[in-house]
Amino acid sequence: MKLTDAKLKALKPSEKASTLTDGGGLTLYCLPNGTKTWRYRYRYHGKPQTMTFGQYPNVGLKDARAKHAEAIAVLATGSNPMGERKKDKLLKSLAVANSFQALAERWFENWGHGKDEKTISAARGRLDNYIIPQLGLRPILELKTQDFVAMATKIESSGKEKDKSGNLIPITHTAERCLRYCGQMFDFAIAHGMAEHNPARSIKPSKFLKTKKLTNHARVEAAELPALLKAIDGYDSKPTRFATQLMSLVFVRTSELIGAKWGEIDFDNKLWRIPAERMKKKDPHIIPMSDQVVAILKELKKISGNREHIFPSTVRPNDDHMSNATILRALDRLGYKNKMTGHGFRGVASTILHELGYNHIHIETQLAHLTGNGISRRYDSSEYIPERTRMMQDWANYLDAIRKDGKVVGFKKAAA
Structure with a gap:
């Protein structure tokens, strides 16, 4: 006799395992602990086979019959329903692995x-x-x-x-x-x-997208640099003024400057050593310090020498550093909104130094730019220290000169 939903719902656990038949080899195998499993018994090439369709009530009577009908259809083609199911599982597994x-x-x-x-x-x-x-x-x-x-x-x-x-x-x-x-x-x-x-x-x-042409960080033209430097010199906040002046002198990334720590500064050898974890490319970087940079740092020492950071936050506790937006806001207040950014000093310095004939590799190393691919992208941060030391002192002297003269001029390189 065919099974019904009412009969299945009324089933009670029995002391022994029992089997209820629904016809065509479809059965419900019931255990004393209450577990009920759908089974399909059939023969394939003369050998008895048993295929399961899940447990009742998770798989209801209607679904069990549908699975049973699918298995019968597969068997009618001469294939083993269980073999086909294993093949389907394998294909799904492969699909996941190759997804x-x-x-x-x-x-x-x-x-x-x-x-x-x-x-x-x-x-x-x-x-x-x-x-x-x-x-x-x-x-x-x-x-x-x-x-x-x-x-x-x-x-x-x-x-x-x-x-x-x-x-x-x-x-x-x-x-x-x-x-x-x-x-x-x-x-x-x-x-x-x-x-x-x-x-x-x-x-x-x-x-196909509404893309915009990429633009570099806003920066002034070389001819506008003298006026910008004079404006920075007149900024009212000493720490911010010194930070912006240092950006023009060493042209590091803004995050690298504001996160600077006194422990990175080597006054004796006039070197600033930035550890790898603070660099964008995760390589340590060494910056030769000009006399002008050393002088600014000594003034800052009077302000923040007892703190971990050279530019400690004035609003946040726990020795946090200056905000990433501080220099940008200062430039905005000086009238350079959308005209100059902290990052812009890097582009200005690179352009002028290239125009003045400085070695491209020395400039790129100073900017901590990695060129090439794979292993060739890595560089030794101690490379070209003598050459970069002369270049950075020349650059600082150049900024002093154009600040004083009010116009961009050429300058002589320090003797090699």
């Missing part, structure tokens, strides 16, 4: 080495919020260029984000960054024999 999500996770683990927590966290968020939900389950080799175009377009149209000025804009930057990640993932896949071409790099974002 874009699996690739993304392998790439992310490799990509994250040596990067700071903020960068890693931002990338993880883009993976979890944008990339994996759209493409994660797709097999790697099935993905086409159009899939990545669709992903980036959907991201761009999904909302707004704030630009550096705090204005809400379409999240084009996020879309571009996600597309770049996908390109890097397929580069990783190609390198590890998982793919042969990169569909994420087959089209430029500017062809």
Whole structure:
């Protein structure tokens, strides 16, 4: 007799195992502990086989009969239903292993080495919020260029984000960054024999996203530098004034300056040694200090010499350092809003030093720029110290000269 839902709901545990039949080999095997399992008994090439469909009530009567019918249909083709199910599980397992999500996770683990927590966290968020939900389950080799175009377009149209000025804009930057990640993932896949071409790099974002031409950090022209230096000299806050003056003299990144510690300064050898963990590229950096830099640091010593940081915060306890926006706000107050940034001093110095004929490698090393690929991207921070020492003293003398004369002039290099 066929089973019914009412009969199944009324079942009570028995002292011994029992089997209820539904016809066609479909049974419900009941144990004394209350466990009830759907079974399909059949023969394949004359040998008895038993296939399970799950436990009741998680798998109801209707679902069990549907699975039973599928198994009978497979058996009718001459195949073993259990063998086909194992094959399906294997294919699903292989699909997971070869999914874009699996690739993304392998790439992310490799990509994250040596990067700071903020960068890693931002990338993880883009993976979890944008990339994996759209493409994660797709097999790697099935993905086409159009899939990545669709992903980036959907991201761009999904909302707004704030630009550096705090204005809400379409999240084009996020879309571009996600597309770049996908390109890097397929580069990783190609390198590890998982793919042969990169569909994420087959089209430029500017062809379908509302991309804007990238611009460098705002900076003044060389001819405007003398007036800027004089304006900085008149700034009312000594620590901020000294910080901005140092930016012009040593042209490090803003974060590297404001996070500077007295323990990094070697007055005897006139060197500033920045440890790897504070550098963008995670390589230690040595900066030769001109006489002018030493003089400013000695003045700062009178102000913050008892603190860990050279530029300690005036509003936050626990010896935190100056805010990243302090120098930018000072430049804004001096009338250089959207005209000059702390980072802009790097570009100004690089441009003028190149125009004056200084060695490109010496300038790039001073800027802590890494060029090339792989091993060639690494450099010895102690390289070219004598040459950079002369260059940095020349640069400081040059700034004094144009500050005094009020115009940009050439200058003689110190004798080698």
